[in-house]
Amino acid sequence: MGRNHFQGIIPPSFESLRGLQYLDLSNNNLTGEVPKFLEVFVYLQFLNLSYNHFEGDVPTNKDFNNTSATFLEGNVQLCGGISEFQLPKCKYKKLNQWKLTFTLKLIVCILSGVFGVILMLSLLVICSLSKKQKESTLSNSGKFLLNVSYQTLLKATDGFSSTNLIGVGGFGSMYRGILDQGHEFKALVYEFMSNGSLDEWLHPATRTNNVPEKPKNLNLLQRLNIVIDVANALDYLCHHCHTPIIHCDLKPSNVLLDDEMIGHVSDFGLARFLFEDTHDCFTNQSSSIVFRGTMGYAPPEYGMGNEMSILGDVYSYGILLLEMFTGKQPTDDMFKDGLNLHDFVKTALLDQVIDSLDPNLLWEREDEMTWMNDIFSQSKSN
Known part of the structure; x- marks a missing residue:
């Protein structure tokens, strides 16, 4: 070298x-x-x-x-x-070559002692200030909690009125409210979805809220766009997150719509990370004991104790897709004796496609056909 x-x-x-x-x-x-x-x-x-x-x-x-x-x-x-x-x-330069006089040794000792005392006093002052600051923080925190009391929340939501009910999930109900606070405070804030959940648009008659509302209906193009929004969300969770995520509870009530009717997948209470060593399945000892998801939307293998996987979300997406265009829930009374939503659509594809569509789509069919005929006639004349 x-x-x-x-x-x-x-x-x-x-x-x-x-x-x-x-x-x-x-x-x-x-x-x-x-x-x-x-x-x-x-x-x-x-x-x-x-x-x-x-x-x-x-x-x-x-x-x-x-x-x-x-x-x-x-x-x-x-x-x-x-x-x-x-x-x-x-x-x-050996240390023993230094010949310190008695006066020099005394000065060194005194300075060392003074420095030690100053250091100890500084530490005591710092500890005291830190303790007072902590007590002050706890005190202010206690005052903050008193300001956002149950009565305050009761007033902000108008007595937890059904008109302020945003949604109901597996872990509780969500209400919209306005807090009359005179100071800043920390809070976890979510974007408000003004058009509620997809479930409210697909099945308005099944809502528990008795407050009169303007009739809701989604046309074919809106449904198609929402389906694409949900697909993009699942693609992001599965392929573009740093660690892939399994949602585990995909259904219309967990798809929220914003002002522009863009679909957002929500409620990640049952979601699980998919780590590299688990490949296509999420290993969870409790998965063989506790059923995770919602009946009708969760794949049948979850009910048999199988592990959660990306394929489970794909199955739930398929059920949601069928529900959006048939208007039928997978738990409807008509699905019994072995018949389910998937089999219903599969049979209808043979000779009864029109009968399987959501009636709300059929009501718009005549107008849509007229519109398409106009487009066709215009293009033909051109």
């Missing part, structure tokens, strides 16, 4: 080369001290470190006692070693 323009120190990793017999690093730009680990290389027979920029003391063990096998010339800052190397003696 001589004449290679190497720079820096000899790497510490060389220490593992205990069986090294011949080492030539001459005519490079190596610096630093001669490594101490070279002293324990018992098999070393030839060592050439000449014409570098090594500095400091030269070891005096057997490997550095043989001038016919060890070469150090050209390193002007080396010192010590055996006399045959003709290197200058090393200069040391």
Whole structure:
């Protein structure tokens, strides 16, 4: 390795080369001290470190006692070693060369004592201030909790009125409310979805809220766009997250619609991370005991204790897709004695496609056909 323009120190990793017999690093730009680990290389027979920029003391063990096998010339800052190397003696500043007078020793002791006292007092002051700040924070936190009391929430939601009910999930109900606060406070804020859930649009008659509302209906294009929105959300969760996520409870009530009727997948209370070592399945000991998901939307294998997987979300998406265009829930009373939504649509595809569609879509069919005929006639004339 001589004449290679190497720079820096000899790497510490060389220490593992205990069986090294011949080492030539001459005519490079190596610096630093001669490594101490070279002293324990018992098999070393030839060592050439000449014409570098090594500095400091030269070891005096057997490997550095043989001038016919060890070469150090050209390193002007080396010192010590055996006399045959003709290197200058090393200069040391030994502590015992300092002759401290009694007065100097006394000054050093006094200064050390004063510094120690100051250090202790500083630590006590810091601890005291930290404790007071913590108590103040806890006190302010307690006052904040008092300001957002149950009565305050009751007033903000108009007595938890059904008109302010946003949705009901497996972990509780969500209400919209306005807090009359005179100061800033920290809160977890979600984007408000003004058009509610997809379930409210597909099945308005099944809502438990008795407040009169404007009739809701989704046309064919809106349903298609929402289906694409949900598909994009699942694609993101599965393929574009740093760690893939399984939603585990995809259904219309967990798809929220914003002002522009864009679908957003929500309610990740049952979601699970899909780590690399689990491949296409999520390993969970409780999955064989507790059913996860919603009946009708969860794949049948979940009911048999199988592990959750991406394919389970795909199955739920398929059921949601069929429900959107048939207007039928997978738990409708008509699905019994082995018949389910999937089989219903599969049979209808043979000769009863129109009968399987959502009646709300059929009501718009005449207008849509007229519109399409107009488009066709216009394009033909052009």
